[in-house]
Amino acid sequence: MENNEEIKASNFIKTILRKDIEEAKNDGRVHTRFPPEPNGYLHIGHAKSICLNFGIAEEFGGKCNLRFDDTNPLKEDTEYVDSIKEDVKWLGFEWGETEFYASDYFDKFYEFAVKLVTKGVAYVDSLTPEEIKEYRGNLKEPGKNSPYRDRTPDENLELLQKMKDGQFADGECVLRAKIDMSSPNINMRDPIMYRIANTEHHRTGDKWCIYPMYDFAHGLEDSIEGVTHSICTLEFEDHRPLYDCFLDQLEVFHPQQIEFARLNLTYTMMSKRNLLTLVNEGYVSGWDDPRMPTIAGLRRRGYTPASIRNFAEMIGVSKANSIVEYAQLEYCLREDLNKVAQRVMVVTDPLKVVITNYPEDETEMLTAENNPECEADGNREIPFCREIYIEKDDFMEDPPNKYFRLSPGKEMRLKHAYYITCDEVIKDDNGEVIELRCSYDPKSRGGWTDDGRRVKGTAHWVSAKHCIDAEIRMYDHLFTIPNPSRRKKGEVFTDNINPDSMKVVSALAEPSLASIEAGKHFQFLRIGYFTSDKDTTDGKPVFNKTVGLKDTWAKMKK
RNA sequence: AGGGGUAUAGCCAAAUUGGCAAGGCAGCUGGUUUUGGUCCAGUGUACUGCAGGUUCGAGUCCUUCUACCCCUGCCA
Numbered sequence: 001m002e003n004n005e006e007i008k009a010s011n012f013i014k015t016i017l018r019k020d021i022e023e024a025k026n027d028g029r030v031h032t033r034f035p036p037e038p039n040g041y042l043h044i045g046h047a048k049s050i051c052l053n054f055g056i057a058e059e060f061g062g063k064c065n066l067r068f069d070d071t072n073p074l075k076e077d078t079e080y081v082d083s084i085k086e087d088v089k090w091l092g093f094e095w096g097e098t099e100f101y102a103s104d105y106f107d108k109f110y111e112f113a114v115k116l117v118t119k120g121v122a123y124v125d126s127l128t129p130e131e132i133k134e135y136r137g138n139l140k141e142p143g144k145n146s147p148y149r150d151r152t153p154d155e156n157l158e159l160l161q162k163m164k165d166g167q168f169a170d171g172e173c174v175l176r177a178k179i180d181m182s183s184p185n186i187n188m189r190d191p192i193m194y195r196i197a198n199t200e201h202h203r204t205g206d207k208w209c210i211y212p213m214y215d216f217a218h219g220l221e222d223s224i225e226g227v228t229h230s231i232c233t234l235e236f237e238d239h240r241p242l243y244d245c246f247l248d249q250l251e252v253f254h255p256q257q258i259e260f261a262r263l264n265l266t267y268t269m270m271s272k273r274n275l276l277t278l279v280n281e282g283y284v285s286g287w288d289d290p291r292m293p294t295i296a297g298l299r300r301r302g303y304t305p306a307s308i309r310n311f312a313e314m315i316g317v318s319k320a321n322s323i324v325e326y327a328q329l330e331y332c333l334r335e336d337l338n339k340v341a342q343r344v345m346v347v348t349d350p351l352k353v354v355i356t357n358y359p360e361d362e363t364e365m366l367t368a369e370n371n372p373e374c375e376a377d378g379n380r381e382i383p384f385c386r387e388i389y390i391e392k393d394d395f396m397e398d399p400p401n402k403y404f405r406l407s408p409g410k411e412m413r414l415k416h417a418y419y420i421t422c423d424e425v426i427k428d429d430n431g432e433v434i435e436l437r438c439s440y441d442p443k444s445r446g447g448w449t450d451d452g453r454r455v456k457g458t459a460h461w462v463s464a465k466h467c468i469d470a471e472i473r474m475y476d477h478l479f480t481i482p483n484p485s486r487r488k489k490g491e492v493f494t495d496n497i498n499p500d501s502m503k504v505v506s507a508l509a510e511p512s513l514a515s516i517e518a519g520k521h522f523q524f525l526r527i528g529y530f531t532s533d534k535d536t537t538d539g540k541p542v543f544n545k546t547v548g549l550k551d552t553w554a555k556m557k558k
Numbered sequence: 559a560g561g562g563g564u565a566u567a568g569c570c571a572a573a574u575u576g577g578c579a580a581g582g583c584a585g586c587u588g589g590u591u592u593u594g595g596u597c598c599a600g601u602g603u604a605c606u607g608c609a610g611g612u613u614c615g616a617g618u619c620c621u622u623c624u625a626c627c628c629c630u631g632c633c634a
Binding site: 009010011035036037039069071072074075129132133136137138139140141142143170171173174183184185186187188189192194195196197211213214215218232234235236237238239240241259261266314315316317318319320321322323324325327328329330331332334338339343369372373402404405413414415416417446447448455456457458459460523525526527528549550551552553554555556 | 560561562563564565568569570571572573581582583584591592593594595596597626627628629630631632633634
């Protein structure tokens with residue numbers, strides 16, 4: 001609901017924005033962009049950036065461009081641009097009719113490069129990659145000038161043309177900005193603007209064999225699009241002088257780069273490289289494995305766009321490195337799912353209960369509300385009969401204090417059905433409880449009596465005669481330690497992978513779940529939120545455990 | 559003396575020009591409840607990284623120090 005004004009948290013970026021608007025900088029325009037490189041799948045960290053950039057545009061009446069920063073054909077692919085578009089759309093953001101591509105500006109970039117060469121502030125360097133590295137110096141020592149640094153503009157122009165024309169092999173030469181080889185900021189030591197890559201680009205084909213580097217291209221992309229505030233992550237702080245430098249020298253519209261801290265989450269890993277390893281080495285089933293922090297993974301797991309957007313709003317934006325507790329994400333998820341998920345009954349670890357005083361062949365239909373949080377969702381009918389299953393956990397032969405489920409001689413409510421009392425416990429040869437004999441109170445139909453009886457415990461159940469099989473995939477964190485990127489010496493990140501991050505359980509579900517489509521959210525009463533997986537077939541639903549319900553009883557037991 | 563950043567409760571994070579240190583998550587207590595869910599109410603000694611200084615008054619200004627993060631791709 002957009003009409004009840006949400007109170008949005010303040011952050012340092014909005015403070016800058018408000019000031020800029022007040023001072024009528026850029027005529028008071030606010031224009032941001034989300035600039036993913038199409039070389040991998042988006043994850044929740046990107047979601048933070050998406051929400052930030054699109055959110056700002058929305059809040060300040062501006063625009064946000066979706067721009068693919070596709071300047072490196074070696075790593076990029078259309079597969080990724082498709083998935084990125086899908087994910088942004090799914091999160092609920094719209095970028096208008098135009099999607100932007102850095103590759104659309106390749107001609108302009110080249111013109112700008114020619115201009116800088118003509119000005120004498122860029123040159124073609126013929127050092128080998130190894131030599132360039134050597135000449136760059138290091139953190140302690142300044143670099144030294146390339147012997148090719150003083151080539152004349154005419155000479156450079158000619159060489160640049162040849163680079164463009166494909167007269168050089170990969171790595172034979174590069175175009176560099178002539179800045180300062182002794183700068184304490186290594187990015188300023190004559191950064192490379194263009195490199196040669198005789199590779200097809202997924203959008204420009206074989207038109208180009210030279211491709212611009214991030215530092216040269218990015219500010220220009222922003223400038224060309226009229227972006228006012230170019231929001232990126234902290235590691236680009238050192239690049240800002242360069243960002244400014246190119247724009248100043250070219251005398252073009254000058255957006256402002258602002259850096260914020262990327263998102264880290266406990267028990268997860270965010271680096272694209274490591275995520276790729278998880279996929280390639282089979283630790284997970286793919287980019288959309290429900291345990292992955294990718295948008296695709298979260299979606300399949302059952303996360304909702306609203307939950308992720310709300311999370312992004314809730315955690316705020318700052319420049320301090322931080323690790324957000326996973327519980328905060330889960331809170332947002334439960335908050336949303338509680339409002340929308342239909343309640344159903346599913347037994348994951350069945351214990352048979354025979355209701356001895358219930359007629360042998362009778363089946364009756366009982367009314368169950370679909371969602372107590374939303375009356376409009378209505379009711380459904382569920383079958384009840386003499387034999388049912390309840391959760392093993394809901395019975396204890398020798399219960400501790402404050403256990404108010406079923407135990408010998410005690411009464412418990414079956415949700416939406418009847419009160420039952422446990423009369424007899426049947427065990428197998430190993431002494432394990434395999435069946436309960438109970439009696440029900442016909443007066444308690446619907447799960448209530450008006451005689452003032454206090455029946456505290458309520459359990460979910462399914463009818464033995466009518467229930468269906470369901471596969472449930474129970475998930476846990478992918479890593480066993482809160483900060484898997486900060487591990488002990490000598491360990492690789494895969495050493496901390498949780499071997500029990502997925503357990504497949506076959507469960508018994510109420511018959512209404514017999515034919516459902518994928519991607520539906522449910523609350524399995526008293527267990528948690530579950531979402532039907534794409535592996536679901538007619539008659540055999542497959543569910544992903546999205547997140548458990550808060551369980552204060554489990555906490556008490558500890 | 560490389561450079562660039564950041565330090566506010568277990569976690570995240572606000573704080574107009576210096577003016578009693580928000581809020582959320584987690585935790586804990588109660589209440590409501592046909593989900594031990596939801597909901598409601600309550601709940602914190604934060605020496606604002608340390609040490610000094612300026613000031614009637616400092617998280618905000620000044621100085622010293624410490625810890626952590628980022629930078630030596632023809633990646634972004």
